Amino acid sequence: MTANARLATVAAIFAVISFPGIVSSQSSDDETSAPEYSRKGADSCLACHDDQKVLSVFQTAHAVPGDANSPFGHGQLQCEACHGPGGDHAGRVRRGQERPPVPAFSSMSSASVADQNGNCIACHSGDQGFAWHASGHDSNSVSCAGCHTVHADNDPVLATSTQVEVCFDCHQQQRTQSMKPYAHPIRQGKMECASCHSPHGETTDLLLARQTLNDTCYDCHAEMRGPYLWEHAPVSEDCSNCHEPHGSSQPGMLSMRAPLLCQGCHSQDGHPSLPQDDSGLASGVPSQYLLGQSCLNCHSEVHGSNHPSGSKLMR
Numbered sequence: 001m002t003a004n005a006r007l008a009t010v011a012a013i014f015a016v017i018s019f020p021g022i023v024s025s026q027s028s029d030d031e032t033s034a035p036e037y038s039r040k041g042a043d044s045c046l047a048c049h050d051d052q053k054v055l056s057v058f059q060t061a062h063a064v065p066g067d068a069n070s071p072f073g074h075g076q077l078q079c080e081a082c083h084g085p086g087g088d089h090a091g092r093v094r095r096g097q098e099r100p101p102v103p104a105f106s107s108m109s110s111a112s113v114a115d116q117n118g119n120c121i122a123c124h125s126g127d128q129g130f131a132w133h134a135s136g137h138d139s140n141s142v143s144c145a146g147c148h149t150v151h152a153d154n155d156p157v158l159a160t161s162t163q164v165e166v167c168f169d170c171h172q173q174q175r176t177q178s179m180k181p182y183a184h185p186i187r188q189g190k191m192e193c194a195s196c197h198s199p200h201g202e203t204t205d206l207l208l209a210r211q212t213l214n215d216t217c218y219d220c221h222a223e224m225r226g227p228y229l230w231e232h233a234p235v236s237e238d239c240s241n242c243h244e245p246h247g248s249s250q251p252g253m254l255s256m257r258a259p260l261l262c263q264g265c266h267s268q269d270g271h272p273s274l275p276q277d278d279s280g281l282a283s284g285v286p287s288q289y290l291l292g293q294s295c296l297n298c299h300s301e302v303h304g305s306n307h308p309s310g311s312k313l314m315r
Helices: 003-018 020-033 042-046 054-058 113-123 160-168 172-178 213-218 235-237
Strands: none
Touching: 042 054, 160 172
8 A cells, every 4th residue: 555545544534533424424314315205115115005005916927026127026125126115114103103115116106297107108118119218108297006907917908808987987988989889899898998099108199009090990990991993082081970889879870870971971962962951852852862871872882983884982
């Protein structure tokens, strides 16, 4: 050791002996600002929170001891990895004193939704979706826990048969529409909301799973895709020009029954059709253009035709 090194060492020792308050004060400040974690980890939590709703977390991927990425993996903080430092919450409190709340992740926490979601995104950044921060869910301050049940061994929002009930908690209008006679089989558990929507964010309107509404519909209704030699303009433009995607009182989930739907765009000028109004059939005489399938009696290929003589969508 050089002379300068010896001198520096002696000076440091002398400072500690002569001015112990400096060192103890700095240590005290660090301890005060540092978050307090419980000494026994999850055992401290489970001493009180031992109901099945909490214990079921051990049946999920969040509590795999051998997984280093799991909160309960080797060296992780267990419950406090998500809920935040709980040393003060689990420690002793004086009689009559309110127990300090868990400071971070909790449905009852005073922490903001952004802070709560930040705890989830810290591990689930790959599941977040690249457009989450531009989505309607984020802009309306929807928390991850608002949709996901983290402690459940089977998260309802991840299962086709139960996801719809989670979404309907907020989307009441869509719930009502799904109850109509003609609707996608969502209530029957054969489809889920995520079949058409991307809940974690997309750059599309209404969080659609594809870039356009038509592309989303074509995932299942490929026979309507085309291209057709003779195209029906509103069909290629937007399926919702004629259809109600969440449910309708009309067959085929049409927004209105023909001929009212058709006559919304096609006037009767130059065509031997009769307008339909609240008085029923004109002159009380049944018309072949209003009975049966109405306009579809003749224009059967309403989505488009590839027939050389199909310019009127009649074949």
